Amino acid sequence: MRTVTSVMIDEPAPAVPARAGDRRGLVVVLLAGLLAAVLAGHRAVPNVHGFGSLLDSVSPLLGLAVPALALGALLRRSRRALLAVVLPAVVWALAHGGAWLPPAGSGPTGIRVASQNLRAGNPDPAATVAPLARSGADLIALQEVDDGDRLGLRQRYPHRAAVSTVALWSRYPITDSAGVDTGLGWTRGLRAVVATPHGELVVYAVHLGSARAGDTATRDETVRALARAVRADRAERLVVLGDLNTATTDRVFTPLTRLLGDAHAEAGQGFGFTWPSAVPVTRPDHVLYRGLTPTAAGVVRTPRTDHRAVTAGFRW
Template sequence: MVDERAAGEPAGSRGRRGLVLVACAVLLALLLVGHRAVPNVNGLGSLVDSATPLLGLGVPLLALAALLRRSRRALLAVLLPAVVWAGLYGRAWLPPTAEADGAAVRVASQNLRAGNPDPAATAGALAGAAPDLIGLQEVADGERVASVLAERYPHRAAVSTVALWSRWPIREAHGVDTGLGWDRALRAVVAAPQGDLVVYVVHLGSARAGHTATRDETVAALAATVRADPADRLVVLGDLNTATTDRVFDPLTRLLGDAQAEAGQGFGFTWPAELPMTRPDHVLYRGLTPTTAGVVRTPDSDHRAVTAGFRW
């Protein structure tokens, strides 16, 4: 039982008991609400934005500390960040409202990992989920991948280290400039049974602590390309090296829906594969209705794969 009194403790100490924890709880709530007010100097703001969903872990830690400190006021104060976090992210854990049946097209995206010792095993595991389209990034050995995908996915488009494998014919494909100085993205027109579907497979610039400028520029370049694309139905598959909570992601959010947010459950973290703590891998869309979304653990990659299903 939480008790503000302790035998032999001075009255002044009892009055101050738990104040540090109260302050920590208030600061945590303020950070959750106002994380975008953190200046984005050397990528600091982006880092905080991306990590914000994980700040909810501070709630049980503060609650435990309040119990150990036997401070009622601290325990009550912990309710503040708990309510704020639930308001911001609790919806992600509710059962998806999208109808799971009737998907006309199923897609998957996987960063194979440069230096993957067995990319065929990774791609084969992903194909086991039976998507119609597979977008791959960091493809270093296309022939080994082809050895497990070609029979089920006879149509392929590849540019540099990104590739699209399709059950249906690919009518056209070309590289997309995202500002890296070389194409690490492609745009393809897939002749799906219901009509043409434009598919982008993308690997944007890398982001490191203190070094996000290249990533930020590639996000803006991709957003400009999608904005100018006249396609009615469009899907973006890829490793975008940023989370949807990152302020840098906003140009894409304004243009495209997020399959995981609409038809998935949970945050859908994908990296690092052993213990995912963020989601740089995405399935974005427009002109379609998402029915399912999820994450698949595959062997030998440092990323988990992302999947989604759509109705026309």
């Protein structure tokens, strides 16, 4: 009887196709790389029809995409995608994370200032400015003022300078004031000299041109006009208060940041968004300065308006 020996022949296992999850992970990797590139190089994007300017202004908000991408990577169980998300997170932290560190400003405050866009047609502007008066501000700059007599500020702020729809209310004497041409065709800015107990202070109260989707030319020209006025001003101590209709991250803002410090960036915390008041996503309202040291800066939510107010304190 013949014995038959069976021989087992190993055959290569069939190739296992790549899991769909890996391909989805690749999408997250690509999106993370794109986000990191935009965060790092948004100012290199051409400013066609104001798109680059808009991208600059919202760049702090782009960080919200990081947790969304991280969640996508976790749902797809892709380690590669999760590691890729670290890159835009680091780029965002380097660019904007410092805003959340404890403010550097400290020490005694010699003068307090505030700025508020009242909103044209505000039915109760006195209610809007009341929190600023209670805050102890020595100077209050207002934009979109319809009737200064309705504000109820005269008792606490006996000195006022006004032109068109902008005004400055002061606890201290205003020794001189004049309109400032910002290229709008009508005056929407003023320069005032305030005699404070610490010395003379020049204050600009301004409302620059509006910016709309695809149309920022007027706003851009008013920023440059204000920068020219400040550059030509020989005052040792100077403060700019107002609605400048752009954020400090906007490339268009550069002519001003070359000349002035930003009180919120140096003595505030967080992004300090002011518009729209209910859920602010950008900061068009500013306190800029030179010749002083900021000690505090903040944002105040006020009623009856679409802007939150900005405040700052300084010492000589």
